Amino acid sequence: MKTRLRKLHAHNRExxxxxxxxxxxxxxxxxxxxxxxxGAGKNSRLLQADLLSRAVLPWGCATDDGYPTPKDVRAVIDYALANGWDPDLPSGTFYLTEADHTLELPGFILTDRPRDPDSPDPTTRVLDAWDKAQNP
Structure with a gap:
């Protein structure tokens, strides 16, 4: 199956x-x-973020249908631009990692677990985020 590329206009660019x-x-x-x-074609500097769903569900990931909205993607882009991502640079990847960044979205938090199996337990992080949301 071919990956679907979506478009978003922000900061005077596509x-x-x-x-x-x-x-x-x-x-x-x-x-x-x-x-x-x-942000500047297929050979430009890539932005990558692994977004961990904040959903607390009785059957775990089997029933989690969380997917970032264009508003979420815009928030990630805005955050990355403010924190050093230059999409005009050629090649390479700019990673938003939980170890280095504090980005939180309504439905997601950053995680390093897909790239680093020794990163913090996602269950603990999801439960902490849920507790924080319930008791601001």
């Missing part, structure tokens, strides 16, 4: 983005979406 759903394991299974964004 961004192309794609998102693919994966699952990550901690104490429980969690839905994770790998977001990839290009």
């Amino acid at each position: 961004f192309a983005w794609t998102a693919k759903v994966h699952h990550v394991k901690g104490r429980d299974c969690h839905s994770c979406v790998r977001l990839r964004v290009w």
Whole structure:
């Protein structure tokens, strides 16, 4: 199946983005979406963020249908631009990692688990985010 590239207009340019759903394991299974964004064509500096679903569901990732909206993607782009991503640079990847960034979206938090199996347990992070949302 071919990956679908979506378009988003922001900051006086057109961004192309794609998102693919994966699952990550901690104490429980969690839905994770790998977001990839290009801002100056296919050979430009790629932005990549692994978005961990904040959903707390009784059956875990099997019933989680979380997927980033264009508003979520715009928030990721805005955050990345403000934190050093230059989409005009040729090649390479700019990673938004949980270790280096504090980006939180209404339905997602950053995770490093798909790239680093030794990163913090996603179950603990999802439950902490849920508790924080319930008790601001």
